[in-house]
């Protein structure tokens with residue numbers, strides 16, 4: 236395993252989000268490879284280029300870019316890099332709905348998609364507009380478009396000199412999230428599916444995709460974690476933070492966290508209904524989200540809503556709460 240690990244270099248790149256940095260992995264190999272890219276800024280580009288040079292490689296000689304998923308801090312610079320080094324970019328089939336993020340021609344459609352989700356949350360009209368504009372503006376700054384991605388599926392094998400990485404489709408954090416696993420050394424590149432110090436957000440998929448029209452993020456995420464838990468994982472290379480051991484323990488802890496949070500959502504709705512002495516009226520998603528995640532800034536509102544919606548979908552499916560669709564948004568109350 237040491238021989239393999241000596242070829243894997245973690246490069247921390249800055250991001251303008253609460254996590255502060257994202258990991259790109261440079262694999263120094265006959266086929267020089269990057270796993271993820273960071274966001275599309277000059278600062279990221281320069282840092283990546285000098286880090287690879289420091290490990291005896293060259294950014295211009297990268298031949299392969301494997302994307303763990305399509306969020307901007309992982310895919311944002313991929314388009315720009317392919318222009319620079321001619322590398323092939325690999326992306327899971329279910330992640331194709333994110334290929335045009337940040338592109339001018341898709342702006343109106345994406346705005347409509349974000350607003351459609353925000354409409355269901357009960358937020359006021361001006362806040363919905365502000366949040367969607369903020370997201371679109373951010374995307375236009377940090378995404379570069381990939382023109383010809385290689386679309387991959389579960390099981391796709393990437394060969395390296397001393398090991399192979401097998402693609403494991405892990406929908407949940409995003410629809411086309413993948414992990415990459417080497418069965419011999421038992422190392423896992425986890426993207427944002429398994430992180431050590433924060434619980435990954437099962438992000439809502441606002442842009443529809445044809446492969447799974449009834450897709451639900453949290454349900455899929457839990458199935459993916461249970462699938463990963465069957466693997467003997469010795470070392471995890473995550474999308475954010477330092478590599479860590481005991482991957483299976485961490486997966487178990489995330490699964491347990493979901494059970495606690497699910498309970499919190501039920502309690503929030505039940506307390507609200509008791510306090511308001513009105514079993515008929517429920518709560519809007521934004522009210523539930525504010526109680527689940529107090530004290531967050533407005534630019535984190537979307538992520539909080541996204542996570543809340545995962546729990547609400549599951550609880551509606553389980554017939555523990557019901558959803559009443561109103562002109563202002565969905566109201567959730569206990570069944």
Ligand SMILES: [Zn+2]
Pocket residue numbers: 304306309408427
């Ligand atoms: Zn992500």
